[in-house]
Amino acid sequence: MKALTVHQGLVAPLDRANVDTDMIIPKQFLKSIKRTGFGKNLFDELRYLDVGEADQDCSGRPLNPDFVLNQPRYKDVSILLARQNFGCGSSREHAPWALEDYGFRCVIAPSFADIFYNNCFKNGLLPIVLSEQQVDDLFAACQTEEGFNLTVDLERQVVVTPGGDELSFEIDPFRKECLLKGLDEIGLTLQEEDTIRAFENKHQKKFPWLFQELA
């Protein structure tokens, strides 16, 4: 996983609440057995005017000029500013894969759906929760000021505005550590192999029926 320590980037505002993972990456693209290449279909139904198909070359497809990411000023975006309950719905990790593949490193919103939030951390993508008011202010700034940038400092847990204001955010220490160092979570867990084995033996003695073979 890519580490994330300090990230400065251009911000794009996606001004709608309850953006679901079907919207982030529609189902026809989930048929891929790969982990990469989803960026071209990120927000497919909002972004293009035609119906997208899996394995399609997207370079000639008609773009929806009204969609925020199609506007030239957001071309090199890496921070997405969103509204409440971002990432609700399906558990598809293809959603953070698509965001990451497109070039996003951070998503800022007043709230996230649980599974999406969790999936982001496995993919070097940092979801940041700020208050409704702070998010409102960032929307206003982002919409008026072309080239609006933010700096995200994960170590210090702050988002720094161009004016130097620091907006602090919460994050679990474990997730922070993994993201700062780009750690392999499975490798970390397997360092506890003996503890897991011991638990499993005890668990099996207590609940032997949980370990029977399925036909």
Added chain:
Amino acid sequence: MAGRTLYDKLWDDHLVKSRDDGSALLYIDRHLLHEVTSPQAFEGLRIAGRQPWRINANLATPDHNVPTTLNERNAGIEGIVDPVSRIQVQTLDDNCDEFGITQYAMGDVRQGIVHVVGPEQGATLPGMTVVCGDSHTATHGAFGALAHGIGTSEVEHVLASQCLVAKKMKNMRVRVEGKLGRGVTAKDIVLAVIGEIGTAGGTGCAIEFAGTALEDLSMEGRMTICNMAIEAGARVGLVAVDNTTIDYIRGKPGAPKGADWDAAVNYWHTLHSDVDAVFDHEVILDAAAIEPQVTWGTSPEMVAPVGASVPDPDQEADATRADGIRRALQYMGLSAGQALTSIQLDRVFIGSCTNSRIEDLREAAAVVKGRKVAETIKEAIVVPGSGLVKQQAEAEGLDKIFIEAGLQWREPGCSMCLAMNADRLGEGEHCASTSNRNFEGRQGFGGRTHLVSPAMAAAAAVTGYFVDVRELMGDAA
């Protein structure tokens, strides 16, 4: 010490280790797999040179991509017309072979939607932790199991270590007290709950569904409710174990045998919240006040009783919500103030992990029996949740009732719930659907989904419009 909630008990019984940083390792008893969210996880294992920790904890079945027409099904995986879908189903097959994982493959009568198959096989048992790379894993909480959806990285993590890195959720209880009215079902309860608390109302929580109305429900009904906990934002839905739970499990292939059965039943009887347990949030609904529900918008919280009208965004004080309503009405092609009963339907879908079990099919068949699908309906399909549900329905003659009424009787799979296979809506088409999500494009590009119960979907099929199903039910019903 205060009493513990059901969720607390399940958490405690699976806690391998609490770490200093606040995270925890949780042991996973059952891991369900399907073709969409597993290929990258298996690939990850291969790249890292890892083996699954405990093979017999895993059970796989293809469901999202499988075709539901007999023609396409007869030739097995080779017969899947869409080459990308075919590769995905084949990949699950190959991975299960390579790693020795039990799979109910296409052609096996036990194949079906993973959340129907698990309980049906007794692969889901009370007191288990159950995970799957699918958000509707909450379904299994109906058995007093701690069950939730995970992403693909976590699928790989569970395969490799039999554990998840977890953080304890908050406890929320939704109590539905009293008797449900005639024609009102579990689906109406859960839609009403989502309407009440919103799609983010349960975020960060495990929701325990309780109250006399829940106690009266069958396991099928409880599964329908827990299934949609995620649509209220909660990864976990739960119902306490009682005799209904235990009667359902008895005799299932995976049920404990001999002395284990008695030990298990004793333990299962402890799987309820203590009377003095403290919940972080509690919501109480009056069952008698719940009416058949219909969603009118593009989020499950955009729901109303069938007798109501589409809301007016100008009457909504909150700007973000008003904006959401406006967007939804535009997408759905509806006008503010329009009666829900005036919405003309193009298609009907009865199926999905929410409503494709035998009781759901009986409920729908009872409504269409002796009636005909309205001429304006282009297609009405019934997709049983598994091969065994299909078999049972056919033994009861339900297939004939559907076919005589003009509905199509299909092969098991996820089908039009998310339209990864060929079953989908055309642009602008309205669908009465027993599935769980009415998001934009969910059932096909530009498709317009209305979530309803199986009885309400059946009523819509025979009238062509939404109608209060109670108007079609005889006095004896």
